[in-house]
Amino acid sequence: MRELICISCPRGCHLKVDEKTLEVTGNSCPRGKIYGISEVTNPVRVVTSTVKIIGGESPRVSVKTDKPIAKGKIFDAMKLLNDVELKSPVNIGDVVLANILDTDVNIVVTKKM
Amino acid sequence: MIEHELVIIGGGPAGLSAAYGAYENGVRDILIIERDARLGGILNQCIHNGFGLHKFKEELTGPEYAQRYIDLVNQTNVKIKSDTMVLDLSKDKVLHCISAKDGYETIKAKAIILAMGCRERTRGAITIPGDRCAGIFTAGAAQKYCNIDGYLVGKKVVILGSGDIGLIMARRMVLEGATVAADVELCPYSNGLNRNVVQCLNDFDIPLYLSHTVTDIVADENDGRVQKVIISEVDENKKPIPGTEREIECDTLLLSVGLIPENELSQNAEIEIDPRTKGPIVYDNLETSVEGIFACGNVLQVHDLVDFVSMEAERAGKNVSEYLKNGEVNSTLIKVENKEQVGYTVPQYIRKDSTDEDAVQISFRVRSPMKNKRIVVEANGSELASFPRLNLAPAEMENIKISRDKLKDVDVIDISIKEMQK
Numbered sequence: 001m002r003e004l005i006c007i008s009c010p011r012g013c014h015l016k017v018d019e020k021t022l023e024v025t026g027n028s029c030p031r032g033k034i035y036g037i038s039e040v041t042n043p044v045r046v047v048t049s050t051v052k053i054i055g056g057e058s059p060r061v062s063v064k065t066d067k068p069i070a071k072g073k074i075f076d077a078m079k080l081l082n083d084v085e086l087k088s089p090v091n092i093g094d095v096v097l098a099n100i101l102d103t104d105v106n107i108v109v110t111k112k113m
Numbered sequence: 114m115i116e117h118e119l120v121i122i123g124g125g126p127a128g129l130s131a132a133y134g135a136y137e138n139g140v141r142d143i144l145i146i147e148r149d150a151r152l153g154g155i156l157n158q159c160i161h162n163g164f165g166l167h168k169f170k171e172e173l174t175g176p177e178y179a180q181r182y183i184d185l186v187n188q189t190n191v192k193i194k195s196d197t198m199v200l201d202l203s204k205d206k207v208l209h210c211i212s213a214k215d216g217y218e219t220i221k222a223k224a225i226i227l228a229m230g231c232r233e234r235t236r237g238a239i240t241i242p243g244d245r246c247a248g249i250f251t252a253g254a255a256q257k258y259c260n261i262d263g264y265l266v267g268k269k270v271v272i273l274g275s276g277d278i279g280l281i282m283a284r285r286m287v288l289e290g291a292t293v294a295a296d297v298e299l300c301p302y303s304n305g306l307n308r309n310v311v312q313c314l315n316d317f318d319i320p321l322y323l324s325h326t327v328t329d330i331v332a333d334e335n336d337g338r339v340q341k342v343i344i345s346e347v348d349e350n351k352k353p354i355p356g357t358e359r360e361i362e363c364d365t366l367l368l369s370v371g372l373i374p375e376n377e378l379s380q381n382a383e384i385e386i387d388p389r390t391k392g393p394i395v396y397d398n399l400e401t402s403v404e405g406i407f408a409c410g411n412v413l414q415v416h417d418l419v420d421f422v423s424m425e426a427e428r429a430g431k432n433v434s435e436y437l438k439n440g441e442v443n444s445t446l447i448k449v450e451n452k453e454q455v456g457y458t459v460p461q462y463i464r465k466d467s468t469d470e471d472a473v474q475i476s477f478r479v480r481s482p483m484k485n486k487r488i489v490v491e492a493n494g495s496e497l498a499s500f501p502r503l504n505l506a507p508a509e510m511e512n513i514k515i516s517r518d519k520l521k522d523v524d525v526i527d528i529s530i531k532e533m534q535k
Contacts, residue, residue: 004311005307005308005310005311006308007308007312009163009166012306012311012504014504045312045316046162046172047288048160048161048162048174049160049289050160050259050260050263052263057150057151058261058262058263059262059263060260060261060262060263062160062174062175062176064162064174071316074288075288078288078289092176092177110160110174110176110177111157111160111176111180112176112180
């Protein structure tokens, strides 16, 4: 049995997950169940960061992974951002890097600039 | 003098939501004044996700959340004056502003919404002893340097305080290649949301020292920057315990030790300030002690979720539209008192005869973390309403709604936390 705090929303439910049966208790919504199972089988996180932009109102523009990626790949994903250089204008949702680390996850822009 | 029906001071989440709320309820002459070049306020540097779950039922980053409201406001005829600083506000609702584009101007408004947000407490506010050296930042300043300007403020970091911005910056600094040696928290519990302790500290094995504080800062004699901090355990009165000192080498100390509503303009307008919230005292319609001036968002009370800022601000916008149509509500008042375990309440007064909203919304924070309790509303010793809660924590603002029917015959209501009924 693993005890977790759900990070799906700011409520932070205290979950108990049975690692064998994958039964989740303590959640107050379906997101909690999904999080509980994922956390004991393949924990994932959305990564948010910034990349260089030319011609924008500031030198950096914010980006994120459009889906959560495996926790073990967070730092590899961060490395990929070091070489990115965008040109203004960019819009929310513009794909910066597609299918990173063969994960089917894209890096997308999160700020209009 | 320029005249507008409604002027909103601040173009962050509160100001944008208030403008949208007022417009949706029929106000057609609205001006937002924003001191930055860009709308969206602090959300622009909050690049992490987790915003919008209540309001939009999806997980957005700060800039994405801001853009949702910027787009809504752009579809209306709301006017925006950016790069403009409001220098002064008087109680007869005259604003004095200055900008590079238009110079000095005075603007007269029929109604005003205060949406100036809050600012961070600094080293001076909590008087940490030690050297006055380089390398000490508030967490929010470090966030702006990192996420907007592209500078990492240090390589080896200690964070004092476990507010949400501090926790978020711990993760951010690690992702950008710094190490975070410790997060040090004076209280015996975290002052940030649980989810942030999990995904920002635990995920990266950053130790959280509860009931500890920084008792000395030592500068490097050669470069005049932080070389190490001394942390100590504190007793139940939050006083450092001699003999528990330990050194942590670092080049940077980030402070995440609380936020204070930014009310200099409110004070110029002679608006009464509540010493508990450091924000204006308001009635249930979010109107301050000065007729026609309303307040919402972090200038009123520091929120933990932007979703709740938007909801409060949209209400302020709606209530302003009622004020502009019907004028001030003259009414006897119900005083809202914070009792056992309740730190403050917003609003502080309820107008008995107001018809703006069917139910009165009251928000507050508890003084310490608790499990399985009830929020109880009482008048003259009898219970008017009760709300069970599995978990209560100072980091999480509570919201309750009380029907006006229950408030007909009372002059004072007490809000407190009590045991569950057997």
